[in-house]
Amino acid sequence: MLDLRQVSKTYRVGAFGGRRLHAVRGVDFSVRPGEVVSLIGESGSGKSTIGKMVLRLISASSGTIAFEGADIAGLRGHARTKEYYSRVQGVFQDPFSCFNPIFPADRVFELVRAEYAGAVSQAHWRARVEDALTTVGLDPAQVLGKFPHQLSGGQLQRLLIARALLLDIRMLVADEIISMLDASTRIDVLNLLGDLKARGLGILFITHDLSLGNYISDTAVILRRGRVVERGATSAAFSAPAHPYTRRLLASVPQLHTSWQQADARLAQEGEGECPGCAAGGRPGEHGPVDLADDHAVGCYTAA
Amino acid sequence: MRRVSLDVTDLAVYYRTLRGDVRALDGVSFSLADGEIMGLAGESGSGKSTLAKSLIRMDGRMRRIRGRVELDGTELPVDDQRAMVPFRFHEVSLIPQYAMSALNPTRRIGRMIRELIRSRGIDYTAVHPELLRRLELVGLDAQVLDRFPIELSGGMKQRVVMVLSTLLDPSLLIADEVTSALDVTTQRSVAEALAGFRDRGFITSMIFVTHDLALVHQIADTIMVMYAGRPAEKASSRTVIEAPRHPYTRMLLSSLPEVGVTFSGKRLEGIPGQPPGLLDPPEGCRFRDRCPLAFAKCAEEPPFTEVAPGHWAACWKVEG
Amino acid sequence: LAAAAGCTGGGDDSGGGGYPREETLYTTGTQWGPPVNWNPIMSGSYTTGVVGYIYEPLFLFDPQQQEYIPWLAESQEWVGETTYEVTVRQGVTWSDGEALTAEDVAFTYELAKFETVPYHNVWDYLESVEAVDERTARFEFTEDVRRQEFAYYTYSNPIVPEHLWADRSEEEVSTGANKDPVGTGPYLYEDHSEDRQIYAKNEDWWAIEALDLQVAPDYVVDIVNSSNDVTNRLLDQGQVDISNNFLPGVDQKIENNPNISSYYDEPPYMLSANTAWLVPNTTREPLDDPEFRKALAASVDVEKIIQGPYSNLVQAADPTGLLPVWEDYIDSEVVDEHGFSHDPGRAESLLADAGYEDTDGDGLVETPDGEPIELTLEVPSGWTDWMEAARIIADGAKAAGIDVSAEFPDQAALEDGRNAGEFDLVLNNERQISNTPWTYYDYMFQLPVQEQQTTVNFARYENEDAWELTQELARTPVDDTQAMQEIISRLQEIHLQEMPIIPLWYNGLWSQYSTQTWTNFPTSAEDTPNHLPTTWRNYAQLGSVLMLTELEPAGG
């Protein structure tokens, strides 16, 4: 459904754009209906940039992003953009900043209505909103008409998901949607995503928290400095991380029942490890994705 | 038991607002042994930062209502800005929540440190070698002193602040959410460096504030979980993770996914409901409304008692 | 800072403290910008005092007495109908030591062959000029000689030294700054800076011996004008001795401050220097109708203007507009018959008689054809006294039933419109005192009317007879007062009957003195001099320079 082919993004930074920053370089992956793909990587690895490109909030410097077969860069004009957004929506990290603080929180629904459902009657629309709210587990009476600061982060985040559901979307980009939430609310939101996935929604789940990525996703894409270093079924990637970077990342994740020392020990025991891709025929240290198994590829760019 | 370095008794600190007092800290008692790193966990708004601030520098809206704080046997005049000054930095020190913006952007780091040290009446030359040594310890070379904060990455700034805050070997270090904005790898190095400081005796004890239980578990000796302005449970970190007594702690832990747990495999559940507002909190146990074990007695405030050696909890159900 | 040009001459012996107060005369009111030009030929822009203090004319003309005072010339004579001889004074030297000769006189007029010399048109009727001997210059004229104009030139044009000017190009003559002026006058250039011009006494001035005249101040410092406010402060602080600005409210000062005085000690306080006219555009309806213009003239409440904005510092003009110095030329019979004064009733009846009636009942008259009349009186914005006057004129006209409204456009815009004939009504006063009323009538009647009327006849009034008479006046010998009077009386009649421009009031020869340091300024009193008390450019030739010879230190 969503296919990224050699997508790159270069920012001009510094005063007057004197320097170039390659935030994303030649990224490939796809998201199928009903699949959750998690994009995992440390800060600055280009996760959000990919998410924004998919959402057409920024344009790709090169490569193609195709949604249902059509290159989204070709969607010119207001009408086609709108059309696209009725299929693909996003939810962002900071629920507080997603709401205009001076308006009631349900304004996000009003915006959607104004653009997409002008003809729908008030009552009908209200029913749809309430429906969506119930889907995300909110009590309409509790949240409608409230200001953002009167609602909790979890509630706000769910409002945003409900907003996306008001449109007949096929694809949801969820950019760190839970990192700002309390541990207990987090899981509720994650569970909600799980339910949506069951309804056939494709989800691009962006996170730096591997345990969360693992919990919800089918496929994991590990990013490092804008490049995909490992891609594969979540189970494979986490149980048998191939790339040394993935392994190091995993060892740094604080876990309840494993201490860092233990993780280090395991890492030491298994050996830092070579990139299996290099071994499997890629040019050492500078090769693109090399398939290790069905649905498990590794890339290596240490030399570049 | 080791010597107690910090002793907080029934501390209550409210924020004055237009609509009334926000009871952000409402009767907190705990003590910290020499060399202890205490993780302070709890959801957002539970009063972690308020506690941290109370121990070193209250802001203009905070009022101490009751309670006392003793550090190494002397009482800290927490609500007297002037009287607190001699304690700050020397005895109590802080790594603030936003270490990224804690350094003056227009002063070279070295100069700022020098001026700060001198302003505290300390001979900078005497401290300088130690400063360099500690910078090296956290993996920074002496050149950072000639740089401006903006020239350093977030992690580097974080470490500079760490070194600076602990330079005078304070008894108590408060680290407020120092790792929250960092990614996992940096998080780890910072946390480990802090523990290392304790190990080397740069600081006697530390309160490590975070909302990430998994992280705090990695370095803390004890963990105190707060809920709505009150401590819910305090015990050694192992105990808190493996044998929590307070229902809140338990529910919190059970909602944490771990690597390996998946949605399709084992569906985790969150804690239903929301914490009470602190403007006018209900009487009795504040977790009552969300607690599956709540019973009539919970309308009374449960005391924070030692339910086992080194294990305190505030719940009627855990007593006995 | 300022070009510290240092000082030469007298400044030093005063002990380095500057120009001694009691020997220095401070003047202001003429110079509106930094002194930059000492070229006496550039009559519009030379620095205050260049003519008068440094350069001198052949004669002075004393308008009060209506007589020519021989100055550099000792005498003059029309030796024939078209031949004129002037004898220069013995013993006059230029400040560089050279003697003044008739050659210099001849040269000064030869210069006018350059088209860009302001008195170039003397060559319209001058055929030749030559020095017949050391001291006599002879002018040969054509039949058409405009004697009145030539007489004007003899006193208004300063003589320049041939030995220094002979080699100058046309450009240098007519546009050069003449930085190092060499003249014959009572003062020498001393120094100048942005905001002042300083003269030091010329100890070798010819008149000391020849006429037993001595200028009293050792130094004259002319202060560049900046604003009334500044001048007021200088005057109040006794830092300026004579100010030639129009200072509203100065009457109060004269009345209340014993140190401040003026020519008259009662209204109008000032002598009159020029006439303010209301100029109608005689090519526009209904201003092309003399009856309408007369009605307009009768509607103006001049007294109100005089008492209002001018607080009695000026006086009402004679209906002929001739300045008080020309009193003798006013033909009272003509004035009695055709003169006008503020008389709304008469204005209304004049209008009614000429067919201007209020047909639509708005209180304002329409043209005989029933067209509404809407006139605007334009006055440059910022000319506050005129602005107030214009408001009063408009009010008066409205009261008489004529719809006039006052507008205050930018000065330059106004001038553009005025010159092109695109206006209804303006105020104007661009004729000063001179040796002859001819300058007035030339201003009033000059023909032909051109596309751009830049200096005269802004009313675009066309009357061949009047222009003939004016030209005849020009040719009349200046001493033939009889003939002049006759012509002028006929011109007056035409003026008053046709009213091409409407005289309103006489603007003052603004002049107020502080008597703290210097006394014996000209006043109307018997025992004081009565030269024109001014430093205005081109007024030195009207005898105002003589004021300096009469001053007395207040202390002594």
Place this chain on the structure above:
Amino acid sequence: MRRYLARKILVYALTFVAAVSINWLIPRLMPGDPVRTMLSRGSAGDPETMQAMRDYYESVFGLDQPAWQQYINFWTSLFQGDLGISVWLFPQPVTGILLDAVPYTLALLLPAILLSWIAGNRFGAFAARSRWLDNTLLPLGYILTATPYMWLGILLAWGLGVVAGWFPTAGAYGFSSIPGWNWTFAWDLVMHWFLPFASLFLVAFGGWAIGMRNLIIYELEAEYSNYLEALGAPRKLVRRYAFRNAVLPQMTGLAVQLGTIVAGALLTEIVFGYPGLGNLILQALNNRDFFLLQGAFLFIVVGVLIANFVVDVVYVVIDPRTRTQMQGGGA
């Protein structure tokens, strides 16, 4: 850094060209004719002579050429340092007139700007967060900035000059003084300079003080201030640090305000009959003296541009944030 400077210089150059072109154009759109204004002061009453002189002067000023030619001539002579000849103060070259006037304007402006800025900032920083000063002296600051320059100037001139008699109220030095290198003259200069300076200073001072006060309050709330206080730094140090950061925006403020202050100086000069650019500009305007106007404007624009540029550069030097940004580095 070099790239940044190059870029800045380009912007400034463009600004310069645009500003100067606008200035070239505006007077030419104005009604009125400089040559006629000039000649009408003369006494040539004869239309033919008038016309001859007019033609002559038009060619002197190059006004007889087509506009584009005039424009090109303007730039060519500008590059030769020639600003033309003043119409009003004919035949003085504009450059000379301006060079005589500019020192006075600078003598007023530079001290007024710098001292008011320094003093205002100090005072503002001192007053910030002090309830007492906030309620007593700061309102005075607001009143001062809100005072029209000329009004204050005139009040000072009358109060301290005419009534009290302490200061002279017109000119750059006593009209009886002879310029020279001696103390008497220097003192005379200072006395004449003081009142116009004071009125400029006071108005600007109030503005800077208030700006600083507001900025300091923000800075004292900033994280780094809190951190310093938490480490027990004395109030003095905290304030000093806050001051340093607050000064930076005040510097940009200085650049932004420059035009206004220059305008204020012009008004003040007019009030005090101070022989700087102010009176020149006003008179040049009334006399339609294109060339002098252009020249004066050029001086001001160049002055303001240079000052802005200096501020830009100094800013970069003292604010590490912009510096790092320019090097393209940073966290």
Place this chain on the structure above:
Amino acid sequence: MSDSAIEAKAAQAETGVSGAGGVRWRDTAHFAVRNPKLLIGAGVVLALLATGLVGPLFIDNPPNAYVGPKSAPPGGGYPLGTTSFGQDVWAQFVFGLRATFLVGLVGGGIAAAVGMVVGFTAGYRGGLVDEVLNMITNIVLVLPALVVLIIAAAYLEARGIWLQGCFIGLTSWPWVARAVRAQTLSLATRDFVDLARMSGRRAYKIVFREIAPNMSSYLFMTFILLFGGAILIAAGLDFIGLGPTRGVSLGLMMHSAVSWSALSGGMWWWFVPPGLGITAIVGSLYIMNVGLDEVFNPRLREL
């Protein structure tokens, strides 16, 4: 002026915005009625405004009419005395206030409008548009506004208050544009802007319906500063005789008082009130502005 301060605040990205963002209207009102700066400032401004609006209704003659004795000191039928022509100074003052407010409104309004449009466009569009607008802003910024105004004012044959206001507005917007641009840049990175875009909103709607309301308090404060600034600039122009060619304004009153030697004639009542009026209006506006800042910005509030 406090312009620099407010601009700097804008440059420091968050401060002003978070202030505006966190507004709780009830709190704002609470602080507003307790802020002496705001109350005093607004009180004086409103009192003068009311005088300007209502006062003329009680005056029968046009302000420039000669109605009374000449140069009468305050008292009697003329609360502020008369001019040397016998014009009622009070009448002129009252009408002048009206004109002065009008200039402030027009000048400030236009400057605010232009500044905002430029600032929003530059900040939101970014890229080349931003660079070009920035350059234009810089050009106008370094042009000495008053000098340009002097020249431009002279260009106009007849000048009215409206026109004067327009000119002032057109030259005094650049710092607003800069400040608004900085604010917009910082607000445009907020996620709610992205969310609005994902709702299919058009750019201008996002700017005016999403971004601008968030800076409303800030924009209002900017307007106040511009308002005061325009009044001062107008007074300067009036003073040197380039003011409106008809009507009255406080600046013109000062101008005529000075050109008619009011001070040397001891007629302080003609010269002092207009200056004081301007100072009072502008000063109160500034004080009010600081008050507003303290009200809108939680960080400056004091309990």
